Amino acid sequence: MPDQTSILIAAPTGFVIGLLLSMPVGPVNLTIINEAARRGFVWAALIGLGAATMDVIYCTIAFTGFSSFFDGHMVKTSMEVFSFAFMLFMGAKFLTAKTVTAPTQLGVAASRIEQRIDEKLHPHSAFMIGFARVLGNMGVLLFWIVAAAYFMSHEAFFTSHEWVEDTIAAKSAFIAGVALGAIAWFCALSYGMSRGRGRFSEQTLLRMQRISGFCLLALGLYDGARIAWQLAKHKM
DSSP states (O other): OOOHHHHHHHHHHHHHHHHHHHSSOOHHHHHHHHHHHHHOHHHHHHHHHHHHHHHHHHHHHHHHHSTGGGOSHHHHHHHHHHHHHHHHHHHHHHHTOOSSOOTTOOOHHHHHHHHHHHHHHOOOSHHHHHHHHHHTOHHHHHHHHHHHHHHTTSBOTTSSSBSSOSSHHHHHHHHHHHHHHHHHHHHHHHHHHHHOGGGGOHHHHHHHHHHHHHHHHHHHHHHHHHHHHHHHHHHO
16 A cells, blocks of 8 residues: 555645746746637637646656666765756746746757747647647756656655655656646636736736746755755764
């Protein structure tokens, strides 16, 4: 029987991370903003559903395909340092955003990959438009690889359990939480924009993006403090 404590930790963690990752204004959110006002809630929500589906696929790949890669001590240590730096980088990027941009893009090369995927797939349905937007965003896959390394190697606050235990039940609970978090955000955004742009102005979206950045930055700083404490204990 699976450990219910690990499931109870992993599921809400996945929901919060899915919600926070969906908030920053990137290709999917910009598409929903434009399409919801023009074509209504259902069309925009289907775009969000397609995006959430691809997000969950990337999350599943990261948590199942790379979990054994993190078993080695040197790899695990290296990933802890990298995840600390990556969380700070993404948090600072979201927190200091001045305009509605695509903060999870990795640059010109990533944009070209996304454009080529769009040209190959020629998505016409709302679901496939959202699916293709995330499929071409390599920043999302990189984030989930780093997230997998982080959450599977760090203990949750005030517990002796990792955020996501290396079990099928815990990973499934986390992935389900991510799906619910992403869908909740995209549906809320679709509804708000379909009812009128005033409900989700650019300033409101930027504020939400900064909240996401603050949370990632706080997580990164906590991780940095934990690494420093471990190094200090090792020297003593």
